[in-house]
Amino acid sequence: MLCCVARTARLHKAVAVEGRFAVSVLSAEQKATARHFADRSRPHGWAQFATVSWVPGLHTGAPLITGALAWLECEVTEEVVAGDHSVFVGRVLEAASGSGDAALLFHRGTLRGLPDGATADAPDGRVGTA
Numbered sequence: 860m861l862c863c864v865a866r867t868a869r870l871h872k873a874v875a876v877e878g879r880f881a882v883s884v885l886s887a888e889q890k891a892t893a894r895h896f897a898d899r900s901r902p903h904g905w906a907q908f909a910t911v912s913w914v915p916g917l918h919t920g921a922p923l924i925t926g927a928l929a930w931l932e933c934e935v936t937e938e939v940v941a942g943d944h945s946v947f948v949g950r951v952l953e954a955a956s957g958s959g960d961a962a963l964l965f966h967r968g969t970l971r972g973l974p975d976g977a978t979a980d981a982p983d984g985r986v987g988t989a
């Protein structure tokens with residue numbers, strides 16, 4: 860698992876210092892949660908999680924967002940500096956999936972839901988299932 864974090868982001872220091880991170884794969888119903896964590900004016904530290912339902916990961920203690928489609932807990936094995944971001948490579952300690960179907964995507968500047976079983980057009984004109 861890897862995540863690319865801006866070197867100026869608060870999250871960067873947290874991951875670099877702690878050496879572990881968790882990922883919550885948000886569902887189409889969690890647009891407000893995605894907007895909250897993308898908002899630079901949100902509260903700092905643990906206070907940013909006060910308005911969100913979460914549980915601590917068993918391996919990392921990092922917050923796992925309730926209602927997400929899936930969760931991953933990771934320990935950092937490598938940090939690769941790439942321009943103004945760091946690529947944190949993580950060994951997966953635990954992976955779990957929830958009951959939801961519709962994924963949350965950011966496409967053409969908008970958060971959108973991708974329904975389960977949605978079709979996608981391939982560049983060469985073929986049509987397959989996503």
Ligand SMILES: Cc1cc2nc3c(=O)[nH]c(=O)nc-3n(C[C@H](O)[C@H](O)[C@H](O)COP(=O)(O)O)c2cc1C
Nearest residue numbers: 863864865866867868869870896897898899900965
């Ligand atoms: C759809 C979307 C995707 C994003 N992806 C990343 C990303 O991959 N890495 C990153 O560092 N910030 C990403 N951001 C920006 C962060 O959500 C956030 O605005 C920024 O890191 C906040 O920095 P802070 O933690 O210092 O407040 C993304 C924002 C949006 C809306």
